[in-house]
Amino acid sequence: MSTEPFKNVIMLPQTNQLTGLYTIIRDQNTKRSDFIFYADRIIRLLVEEGLNHLPVQPTTVETSTNQKFEGVSFLGKICGVSIVRAGESMEQGLRECCRSVRIGKILIQRDEETAQPKLFFEKLPEDIAERYVFLLDPMLATGGSAAMATEVLIKRGVKQERIFFLNLICSKEGVDYYHSKFPDVKIVTGAVDPCLDENKYLIPGLGDFGDRYYCL
Ligand code: PRP
Ligand code: URA
Ligand code: MG
Numbered sequence: 577m578s579t580e581p582f583k584n585v586i587m588l589p590q591t592n593q594l595t596g597l598y599t600i601i602r603d604q605n606t607k608r609s610d611f612i613f614y615a616d617r618i619i620r621l622l623v624e625e626g627l628n629h630l631p632v633q634p635t636t637v638e639t640s641t642n643q644k645f646e647g648v649s650f651l652g653k654i655c656g657v658s659i660v661r662a663g664e665s666m667e668q669g670l671r672e673c674c675r676s677v678r679i680g681k682i683l684i685q686r687d688e689e690t691a692q693p694k695l696f697f698e699k700l701p702e703d704i705a706e707r708y709v710f711l712l713d714p715m716l717a718t719g720g721s722a723a724m725a726t727e728v729l730i731k732r733g734v735k736q737e738r739i740f741f742l743n744l745i746c747s748k749e750g751v752d753y754y755h756s757k758f759p760d761v762k763i764v765t766g767a768v769d770p771c772l773d774e775n776k777y778l779i780p781g782l783g784d785f786g787d788r789y790y791c792l
Pocket of ligand 3: 660661662684685721
């Protein structure tokens with residue numbers, strides 16, 4: 577796994593705990609219930625890391641000991657947007673951290689023959705242009721699906737600087753392609769894999785995330 581820094585790629589700290597979680601979900605012998613449990617743990621870490629990068633304002637409160645505490649509070653509103661199907665697996669992790677968060681959906685499917693993305697529908701919060709957007713999809717392979725989804729957000733008035741793309745594994749070439757189009761979007765990830773195979777699957781990767789989470 578590469579840990580080279582890329583501009584606007586926020587990597588989770590590469591701890592033994594995190595490597596252990598990836599070892600389980602990358603293992604082809606991991607059964608679906610464990611895949612879901614351990615993928616969910618990584619998703620939670622990605623959401624927490626994304627939240628670390630939102631702007632805050634100084635906020636002072638009085639504690640139960642009648643003392644002042646000089647803290648911060650979040651500035652601005654957020655929403656999630658999942659790229660259906662696999663991205664929906666990340667919605668619960670976002671909800672666990674941000675109660676009653678609004679979540680939009682963009683249905684994009686990669687053609688199995690050509691690996692080209694196709695957009696089917698979008699349903700997004702009306703006021704999305706005023707929000708920070710956590711774009712959710714566990715896999716960034718060629719970058720085509722994420723780029724298509726980001727195009728939809730930008731057409732709806734969301735600024736690149738307000739988009740955080742959360743994913744579990746991205747490829748080096750996918751990051752380069754995506755950032756050649758959207759240099760100011762922050763990618764929050766736990767792993768950057770070195771390459772893609774002839775079917776445009778991540779190598780070493782973990783296979784088809786959506787199938788492993790929902791079907792197999
Ligand atoms: C997967 C994945 C991404 C996309 C990544 O979805 O969840 O959306 O492929 O590949 P790319 O970077 O080359 O575009 P897929 O279209 O297989 O659908 P799924 O969510 O139903 O599994
Ligand atoms: N989609 C996946 O689920 N896995 C890959 O490796 C590439 C695209
Ligand atoms: Mg998809």
